[in-house]
Amino acid sequence: MCEAGTPNQFAQKLDNYIDSLTHKKENLIAVLHYAQEIYGYLPDNVQWHIAQKLDIPSATVYGVVSFYSFFTMIPRGEHVVNVCTGTACFVRGAEKLKEELENQLKIKAGETTPDNLFTLETLRCVGACGLAPVMIVDGKVHGRMQKPQDINEVLAKYRPEG
Amino acid sequence: MDIQLTINDIALKVPEGTTILEAARTVNIDIPTLCYLKLNEMHYNNNIASCRVCVVEIEGRRNLASSCSTPVSSGMVVRTDSLRAIQARRAMVELLLSDHPKSCLTCAKNQDCDLQSLASELGVRHISYEGDESEFEIDMSSSSIVRDPNKCIRCRRCETMCNEVQTVGVYSAVGRGFETVVKTAFDLPLSKTACTFCGQCIAVCPTGALTELDQVDKVWKALNDPNQFVVVQTAPAVRVALGEGFGLEPGTIVTGKMVAALRRLGFDRVFDTDFAADLTIMEEATELVHRIQHGGRLPLLTSCCPAWVKFFEHQFPDLLDIPSTCKSPHEMLGVLIKSYYARTLGIDPKTITVVSVMPCVAKKYEAARPELSQGAETADVDIVITTRELARMIREASIHFDHLKDEEFDHPLGESTGASVIFGTTGGVLEAALRTAYEVLTGETLEKVEFEVLRGMNGLKEAVVPIAGRDYRAAVVHGLGNARTILEKIQAGESDYDVIEIMACPGGCIGGGGQPYHHGNLEILSARAEGLYREDRSKPLRKSHENPAIIGLYKDYLGEPYGERAHKLLHTSYVARKKI
Ligand code: SF4
Ligand code: SF4
Ligand code: SF4
Numbered sequence: 001m002c003e004a005g006t007p008n009q010f011a012q013k014l015d016n017y018i019d020s021l022t023h024k025k026e027n028l029i030a031v032l033h034y035a036q037e038i039y040g041y042l043p044d045n046v047q048w049h050i051a052q053k054l055d056i057p058s059a060t061v062y063g064v065v066s067f068y069s070f071f072t073m074i075p076r077g078e079h080v081v082n083v084c085t086g087t088a089c090f091v092r093g094a095e096k097l098k099e100e101l102e103n104q105l106k107i108k109a110g111e112t113t114p115d116n117l118f119t120l121e122t123l124r125c126v127g128a129c130g131l132a133p134v135m136i137v138d139g140k141v142h143g144r145m146q147k148p149q150d151i152n153e154v155l156a157k158y159r160p161e162g
Numbered sequence: 163m164d165i166q167l168t169i170n171d172i173a174l175k176v177p178e179g180t181t182i183l184e185a186a187r188t189v190n191i192d193i194p195t196l197c198y199l200k201l202n203e204m205h206y207n208n209n210i211a212s213c214r215v216c217v218v219e220i221e222g223r224r225n226l227a228s229s230c231s232t233p234v235s236s237g238m239v240v241r242t243d244s245l246r247a248i249q250a251r252r253a254m255v256e257l258l259l260s261d262h263p264k265s266c267l268t269c270a271k272n273q274d275c276d277l278q279s280l281a282s283e284l285g286v287r288h289i290s291y292e293g294d295e296s297e298f299e300i301d302m303s304s305s306s307i308v309r310d311p312n313k314c315i316r317c318r319r320c321e322t323m324c325n326e327v328q329t330v331g332v333y334s335a336v337g338r339g340f341e342t343v344v345k346t347a348f349d350l351p352l353s354k355t356a357c358t359f360c361g362q363c364i365a366v367c368p369t370g371a372l373t374e375l376d377q378v379d380k381v382w383k384a385l386n387d388p389n390q391f392v393v394v395q396t397a398p399a400v401r402v403a404l405g406e407g408f409g410l411e412p413g414t415i416v417t418g419k420m421v422a423a424l425r426r427l428g429f430d431r432v433f434d435t436d437f438a439a440d441l442t443i444m445e446e447a448t449e450l451v452h453r454i455q456h457g458g459r460l461p462l463l464t465s466c467c468p469a470w471v472k473f474f475e476h477q478f479p480d481l482l483d484i485p486s487t488c489k490s491p492h493e494m495l496g497v498l499i500k501s502y503y504a505r506t507l508g509i510d511p512k513t514i515t516v517v518s519v520m521p522c523v524a525k526k527y528e529a530a531r532p533e534l535s536q537g538a539e540t541a542d543v544d545i546v547i548t549t550r551e552l553a554r555m556i557r558e559a560s561i562h563f564d565h566l567k568d569e570e571f572d573h574p575l576g577e578s579t580g581a582s583v584i585f586g587t588t589g590g591v592l593e594a595a596l597r598t599a600y601e602v603l604t605g606e607t608l609e610k611v612e613f614e615v616l617r618g619m620n621g622l623k624e625a626v627v628p629i630a631g632r633d634y635r636a637a638v639v640h641g642l643g644n645a646r647t648i649l650e651k652i653q654a655g656e657s658d659y660d661v662i663e664i665m666a667c668p669g670g671c672i673g674g675g676g677q678p679y680h681h682g683n684l685e686i687l688s689a690r691a692e693g694l695y696r697e698d699r700s701k702p703l704r705k706s707h708e709n710p711a712i713i714g715l716y717k718d719y720l721g722e723p724y725g726e727r728a729h730k731l732l733h734t735s736y737v738a739r740k741k742i
């Protein structure tokens with residue numbers, strides 16, 4: 001989800017984009033989206049930079065970022081693991097699945113593993129209720145995730161060899 | 163078009179668009195409010211309708227309505243006094259209290275807190291809900307403001323003040339729904355933000371979430387140190403507001419009682435910042451003339467307000483060369499006490515503690531600025547306390563304030579003219595400067611010393627004053643939003659002013675962040691301004707350059723105004739800061 005490149009290239013790209021806009025302040029949300037695409041998340045210094053470029057208080061930028069759930073201030077891992085918390089999954093043990101993932105990854109939902117490999121998040125019904133409870137890794141649905149070793153096997157596929 | 167409705171069986175007519183709350187006030191029904199605050203003179207309107215403390219019952223509607231945000235409609239039947247409305251309002255306050263710290267007794271806002279008064283007025287006797295008390299860190303990072311987010315009720319009054327009136331934008335609501343909190347950018351401590359420490363957010367915060375950094379104990383300690391010679395000075399705006407702390411009418415002039423009280427507290431000398439205001443006029447007027455004669459950059463901007471100074475350092479670092487280099491008056495007096503006066507007394511400046519009593523919380527931060535000291539150990543001013551803190555010290559010492567007999571300031575640094583007294587209100591510095599500039603430049607006597615166009619609460623006031631064959635274009639702005647507007651004009655090269663007075667607080671220092679709380683009643687500010695103009699009229703001397711102690715100071719010690727020694731002691735420099 002985040003692009004490859006050096007921090008300088010990222011910053012240059014973002015500045016070019018902002019410079020291309022006729023209305024800057026009005027396009028805060030679009031700029032934030034663009035920045036998140038480049039960086040994968042919105043760290044403080046990027047938000048601060050955007051505030052300077054758009055000439056708005058950085059507290060306002062921070063407020064907007066914190067308001068919309070599609071923005072994140074936490075770096076994303078290489079793989080994003082989502083647990084569905086929709087009704088069907090909930091009934092069939094989504095909570096246990098989440099706890100098991102938290103155990104195996106040693107992080108809480110919303111966090112990223114220290115090696116930057118996995119980010120664990122939750123989302124609403126993904127329309128695979130027949131397979132409940134489900135987890136989704138990088139967009140791919142894995143169903144009937146009840147046994148710890150099944151879960152472990154799925155995760156293993158995303159770990160580098162060795 | 164007028165709308166007819168009834169409130170508690172009273173029939174009334176109000177213009178379309180009026181809220182139920184405003185309509186009720188016209189017939190003397192006071193619906194309690196908490197988050198809502200409207201200050202017309204400042205163009206301040208905090209109308210987010212979040213607390214629901216103002217709910218009323220409307221016939222035919224299932225839900226209670228927040229009266230602060232619901233406009234009246236034709237034929238509406240409103241009850242503010244139904245059992246349901248009363249109970250709901252009480253429940254709202256109970257809910258707010260459920261996760262509020264129960265530390266009223268030791269809170270800086272004890273007896274001055276809107277939440278506390280509401281709980282009392284609405285008869286909250288127990289709290290039926292149990293909420294988790296949040297545990298936020300208290301921000302004591304600055305020398306001016308203490309921010310205790312645990313006491314925040316999320317009314318966002320501070321945010322509206324800082325964003326819309328002051329245009330500094332330090333705070334923002336962060337998060338959504340019930341989890342919303344009011345925070346600084348990236349949750350930084352205030353000292354790391356572009357906060358100017360004007361304290362206007364403190365002035366509108368209904369709880370103890372925002373307060374000044376309390377320095378009273380430091381003053382007590384100095385007063386009880388036998389090795390310290392403790393000198394106090396008081397700003398112009400304090401003398402017309404301090405009385406409010408003792409139940410006197412706003413605007414009552416209590417100069418004499420204040421001086422008496424300060425002596426009772428044990429200060430070794432009681433001096434007047436007004437003296438230094440007269441001195442500021444001498445320096446600033448000379449600086450202006452100097453710039454005009456030497457083709458310096460115009461306009462000259464006044465520099466007696468530290469919040470305004472910090473504002474331009476952050477927001478307009480490219481304009482650092484236009485503000486006057488004059489230190490603010492209390493800093494000038496501080497340095498003179500530790501140089502000129504110390505020499506007169508023959509004592510070591512290191513044994514002198516200078517305490518400033520100010521209407522201002524920014525002056526606390528200012529006193530800690532490294533530029534404003536003579537070497538690392540001798541700050542020009544050591545401790546700054548606000549009008550509110552002084553009122554408390556006087557009570558702590560069980561002094562019966564209103565029974566005190568008037569006393570006079572000490573000489574020579576207590577002598578002042580009417581020109582310096584009006585420094586405390588918007589327009590006053592410029593008016594004082596014009597009185598002196600006129601006489602010094604023309605050599606004639608100015609018969610009418612009042613410049614009425616520069617007075618009052620208008621955000622921008624202007625005058626063109628012909629002096630000795632040249633038209634001087636002068637402007638006055640107060641409130642940092644108004645300052646921003648005029649600075650942007652200067653940046654764009656669209657301004658032809660010669661001199662501009664700028665104060666961070668709407669109304670000037672009479673409305674400072676360290677004054678007794680106005681609780682939303684801005685008539686208090688006008689009354690204080692009127693008090694200062696009365697004091698000006700009552701003075702035998704009303705022009706700064708006529709102050710005999712000032713004349714003596716230049717003769718004995720400083721030499722020429724804007725001269726070498728004056729430069730060293732009375733002038734300062736500015737730093738470009740980041741816009742955060
Ligand atoms: S002190 Fe002034 S600048 Fe600082 S946060 Fe409060 S209102 Fe804003
Ligand atoms: S700090 Fe004070 S003014 Fe600001 S939101 Fe909290 S309670 Fe309201
Ligand atoms: S206007 Fe006066 S009270 Fe307000 S910040 Fe400036 S100096 Fe302080």
Ligand code: FES
Pocket residue numbers: 084085086087088089090124125126127128129130132133134
């Ligand atoms: S509830 Fe989980 S996929 Fe529908």
Ligand code: FES
Pocket residue numbers: 194195196197198210211212213214215216217228229230231
């Ligand atoms: S005062 Fe009306 S909702 Fe807060």
